[in-house]
Amino acid sequence: MTKAMRAVVLDAPGPPEALSVRAVSRPDARPGWILIQVEAFGLNRSELHFRRGLGSFGSFPRIPGIEAAGVVVDAPGCEFASGTQVAALMGGMGRDFDGGYAEYVCVPASSVIPFSSTVDWATLGAIPEMLQTAYGSLRTGVDAAPGSTLLIRGGTSSVGLALAILAKRRDMTVFATTRSTAKADALRRVGVDHVIIDTGEIANAVREIVPGGVDGAVELVGTPTLADTLRATRAHGTVCFTGMLSDEWTVRDFYPIEFIPNGVRLTAYSGEASDLPAPVLQEFIDAVASGEITVPIGKVYRMDEIVQAHRDMETGAVTGKLVVRTAGSSHH
Template sequence: MSQPTAGGDAAPATMRAIVVTRPGGLDALEIKDVPVPVRKPGWVRIKVKAFGVNESEVTTRKGESDAEVTYPRVPGIEGVGVVDETDEGSGLRPGQQVATMMGGMGRTYDGAYAQYVTVPAGQVIPFETSLPWDVVGALPEMFQTAYGSLTTGLDLKAGQTLLIRGGTSTVGLSAATMAKEIGATVISTTRNAGRAEELRAVGVDHPVVDDGHLAEKIRALVPQGVDAALELVGCSVLADTLRTVRRHGTVCFTGALAGQWSIPDFTPFMIPVGVRLTSYAGEAADLPADVFARQLQAIAGGRLKVPVAKVYRGLEQVRDAQAGVESGTTAGKHVVVLED
């Protein structure tokens, strides 16, 4: 059986959503009136309050995602809001604040660029906070990816030294704040020397300008090599990143901001002796609710900074938000807030 919608009101029959019917430019992001999604057993319907805008959604809009993406599609790999309808016994209740991300959202089924979204219950994270939706909306995907990379991928410990390659990306900025909270020394990269202060603002100890050749620069700072490196730029620089890490240190491949996901003619001998290479591509379950709650408390208490680039109001501004992501001129997350 289903629990009733929040406040006891029935959900409307239709909603507004961004729909991509065909790959294309920003004009492919069309606002349409569509049926409110019907919730399947084991799924949760969420009234969306805010969502972050991500590179992967730009890729989906352009038709550059992998074959699993089909059209028409409502994009959006993450969102925050309140439970509208759920199964009895799900552990969730109507009106409860929740976050959701990944798991095929906006790719194999419709995502969060809409007033309502339905997702499997297993990828719903409940929380309680008085933080505004524009702050919370920036968090799910970048926190999950950063946290999973630092913990599952790198097993980062207090006192260790971490290199983040791709530091001004949203995941890079989030990873820096989390790594400092863990107690690590953080070295983080930018291709633009003018953005070094943005890295220092989130606690980075050593901003480094990345000209494609980092190994010597990092070894000048840490002669024995860093303990851990988070690779967000991609395979085009991976061999160089591997050379920044000490013997028995670890590189975690998480992203490919430069667009290269594979290495032609790869050989394992490109990995320096004793250096470990792993990867991370996790899901919502990798960000436990208690960890998310601690992060929200740290934000509310001023101990953790949220890198928000710009906040947009309403679906009418989604094109502007994606344009902002594509421009790459402002560090941090672009967030869309939906008005009631």
């Protein structure tokens, strides 16, 4: 007999109300795939895009969710022992196959990263995708040197906050932007050195503090601010295009000689689980456990509050990472 589980299902693109929580059959593990009991999952703007039907990826009906944190139930290929704590992310989760918005998820072994911790599940659920994106943007994207200067364009997003935390651990001087003066304190709390109120043009404000421009920048707002972010960065400095908070993804009539200042490097980062080494995840979680790092969680929801959670993500009502805790309904 097929076992049932609760999951969030999206039958077709639509508003937050298009997400419905219902009983579906639990997936079965198969060789090369890992069955995970999901304890918590973070929400991501990528799922917002998917829910709205933006981008040419995925099929319906679908359980969304590009990440999850939980415990291994079954690994037919013996890649992980049952009971191992794991994070699962990317690799087609929530697009090509059912994702993390569920009590159980089955994912390719390549998308699974093991860890061990006594930190609470809501906190653990907030970390994987946020850390992978921030770490990859810093290391692969910017190739940031310890002690250098970094501009985070879109600083109060969950990835922006995680970037600030990682950069401060590398003794970097951090500039971060927000459009809202009310959110400036959220940036200072994670160690941002220079909070810049984003008017759309901030390059001059940055250069008043560092006349030559910053060594590196991570663009999280998208193409509307990219040219200005490039102008805030020094020659031989690097701007990494990572996020599209503005939902604007393309540069129209891209003319590189006009768009990119002389000698400034433009890179991009869109990562996979393989870009987050297990020791990096473990070190971050251990630093959370010891109190060195606070995970910037905005709010924790129950699974049946998924519609409200998506509304909050869409309107930007909550600063920090949004997390759903699965437990407390049909098991435990």
